Amino acid sequence: MGRKNWFEDFGKLSFAIHKNMRIYLTEGINPAISIPHIYLLGFIKVYGPSIVTDISNFLGITLSGVTSLVNKLVNLKLVNRERSEEDRRIVKISLTEEGERILDIVQGNRMKLFEKCFYNITDEEMSFFFNVQKKVADNLLALNHHV
Numbered sequence: 001m002g003r004k005n006w007f008e009d010f011g012k013l014s015f016a017i018h019k020n021m022r023i024y025l026t027e028g029i030n031p032a033i034s035i036p037h038i039y040l041l042g043f044i045k046v047y048g049p050s051i052v053t054d055i056s057n058f059l060g061i062t063l064s065g066v067t068s069l070v071n072k073l074v075n076l077k078l079v080n081r082e083r084s085e086e087d088r089r090i091v092k093i094s095l096t097e098e099g100e101r102i103l104d105i106v107q108g109n110r111m112k113l114f115e116k117c118f119y120n121i122t123d124e125e126m127s128f129f130f131n132v133q134k135k136v137a138d139n140l141l142a143l144n145h146h147v
Contacts, residue, residue, distance in 0.1 A: 021113065022034075022035050024109055024112075024113045025038065025106055025109050025110060025113065026038070026106070026109070027109050028105050028109065029102055029105055029106070031076065033072070033073070033076070033078075033102070036059060036061070036069055037069055037072065037073060037078075038102075038103075038106055039058075039059055040055055040059065040066070040069050040070070040073065040079075040093075041073070041078060041079070041095065041099050041102065041103050042103060042106075043055055043058050043059070044079065044093060044094060044095050044099075045095060045099075045100070045103055048094075049082065049092035049093065049094035050092060050093055050094075051090060051091065051092055051093070052066045052067060052070065052091070052093065055070075055093065070093055073099070076098075077096055077098050077099075078095070078096055078098055078099035078102055079093050079094060079095055079096060079099055080093070080094050080095075080096055081093060082094055
C-alpha cells in the first residue's frame with residue numbers, strides 16, 4: 001500500500017474517530033453543545049476568566065466566532081460575562097457551576113471512551129501508537145510555525 005492510499009485511509013479514520021468521539025464525549029449533556037463549546041469551557045477552566053481575544057487565539061477562530069460560542073454558553077448558563085472593574089471595556093468570560101458540572105460529565109465520558117478505545121491494546125502497541133502520534137503532532141506544530 002502506497003503513501004497516497006495510507007493518507008486516504010488516515011483521512012477516513014480521522015473523520016470516523018472524531019465523529020464518534022464527539023458523540024461519546026457529549027453523551028448525557030442536555031441541551032447538546034459542540035466540541036468547540038467544550039474546548040472553550042475547558043480553556044476557561046484551565047486559564048480562569050478569559051477575554052475573547054485569548055479564547056480566539058487558543059481555538060484558532062475569529063473573534064465573532066468566539067462571540068457566537070459564548071452567546072450560546074451564556075444562554076445555557078454555562079458561562080458568565082463579567083466587566084472588569086478596572087477597565088469597563090474589558091469583558092471576561094468565566095465558568096458557572098453548571099459549566100463546571102458539564103465539564104465533569106465530559107471528563108467522565110472521556111475516560112470511559114479511552115478505556116473502550118484501548119481495552120485490547122497491549123502496552124507495547126500503546127507505546128508505539130503514542131510515539132507515532134507525537135511525531136504527527138510535532139509535524140503539525142512545525143507547520144503552524146511556518147505559516
